[in-house]
Amino acid sequence: xxxxxxxxxxxxxxxxxxxxxxxxxxxxxxxxxxxxxxxxxxxxxxxxxxxxxxxxxxxxxxxxxxxxxxxxxxxxxxxxxxxxxxxxxxxxxxxxxxxxxxxxxxxxxxxxxxxxxx
Amino acid sequence: xxxxxxxxxxxxxxxxxxxxxxxxxxxxxxxxxxxxxxxxxxxxxxxxxxxxxxxxxxxxxxxxxxxxxxxxxxxxxxxxxxxxxxxxxxxxxxxxxxxxxxxxxxxxxxxx
Numbered sequence: 001x002x003x004x005x006x007x008x009x010x011x012x013x014x015x016x017x018x019x020x021x022x023x024x025x026x027x028x029x030x031x032x033x034x035x036x037x038x039x040x041x042x043x044x045x046x047x048x049x050x051x052x053x054x055x056x057x058x059x060x061x062x063x064x065x066x067x068x069x070x071x072x073x074x075x076x077x078x079x080x081x082x083x084x085x086x087x088x089x090x091x092x093x094x095x096x097x098x099x100x101x102x103x104x105x106x107x108x109x110x111x112x113x114x115x116x117x118x
Numbered sequence: 119x120x121x122x123x124x125x126x127x128x129x130x131x132x133x134x135x136x137x138x139x140x141x142x143x144x145x146x147x148x149x150x151x152x153x154x155x156x157x158x159x160x161x162x163x164x165x166x167x168x169x170x171x172x173x174x175x176x177x178x179x180x181x182x183x184x185x186x187x188x189x190x191x192x193x194x195x196x197x198x199x200x201x202x203x204x205x206x207x208x209x210x211x212x213x214x215x216x217x218x219x220x221x222x223x224x225x226x227x228x229x230x
Contacts, residue, residue, distance in 0.1 A: 004160075034217065043206060043223040044161070049216060093160050106151065107218060109160035 003027050004096050006110035013084055013117055020080045021113045023094030029074035030096035034107060035067070038091040050077055084117045091115075121145055122207060122221035130227045131197055139192045139224045141207035150190045150209040151218070152181055161206055187212070197228045 003026040013019050023033060032051050036044040048064075050056040050071035058064045066088075068080040077096075081088055091114050095107035125140045141150070149168040153161035165174050167183035167190065174181045178201075180193040190207055207221040 006160075032216070036220075041225070044208075044220045046217055046220075091158075095160075106163060106166055108163065109153075111160045112158065114158065 002098075002108040004030075004094065004108050004110040006092075006094055006113050008113060009111060010114040011116070013115070015085055015117055016083055018080055018082045019084055019115060020078055021092055021094075021115075023077045023079070023096070023110050025075045025096040025098070025108075028096075028098045030077075030098055031074065032097045033071055033077040034095045034097070035069060035077075035079050036093045036095070038093060038112075040091075044093060047079075081115065084115070086117045089115055089117045121211075121219045122209060124205075124207060124221040124224045126224060127222065128225050128227075130229070133198055133228055133230050134196050135228075137194050137197055137226070139194075139205055139207075139226075141190045141192075141209075141221050143188050143209065145209075145219075146187050146212040147209035148187075148212045148215050150183055150187075150207060152190070152192055153206045153208060155204040155206060194226075197226075199228045199230050202226055202228050 005024045007022045011019055034049050035047045037047055038044050046059050047062045048056045048058045048069050050069050052071050052074050056069035066082055071077040091112050093112040095109045097107045122143050151166045152164045155161040165181045170187045171185045172183045178195045182191045205224045208218040
């Protein structure tokens with residue numbers, strides 16, 4: 001159980017275009033989804049937290065107009081990188097958290113999306 | 119300022135050796151998770167610890183949560199090449215459990 005998928009797994013786009021990445025929880029309802037980015041050989045940096053049906057909460061330094069997040073249902077969240085530039089090239093990973101259990105904080109991660117902006 | 123510092127940053131060992139990875143903070147966490155990530159993939163959850171002093175074992179991996187819930191360790195016995203990967207600790211802050219704070223990561227390479 002607790003499977004999270006991402007689509008696409010990799011994408012190459014030209015500078016100035018927009019790219020949408022989907023994150024789906026396949027076998028559970030995700031009350032909260034998280035978006036991270038990871039640069040080579042580095043750890044994960046949280047970009048934003050989204051709860052179904054409400055606006056995303058962005059971390060300090062993350063431009064909300066550039067990284068549009070939509071969490072329209074309990075199984076789907078999307079991240080749109082608008083007007084992408086080469087510096088946006090990164091590995092984007094989503095995670096999903098369902099109803100809180102004893103541990104309460106476990107997140108299940110998607111396989112990631114490699115974005116390359118040329 | 120990085121809330122969760124992992125050490126060592128890199129570790130390269132021979133098959134059969136033992137190793138310990140540390141995850142330290144000055145903050146208190148309500149729970150702490152350990153993940154392993156392979157290149158081009160998302161992190162995979164290994165364990166969650168929630169009680170101060172808790173020890174959990176997963177085959178050759180032993181995880182410990184510090185008594186004060188500020189630190190954790192991962193010990194691998196008789197490492198194998200399949201253990202190679204990026205190990206990440208991540209904690210939910212005691213006063214804000216909504217999000218995880220990830221550690222700086224430890225890259226482990228086990229040679230046959």
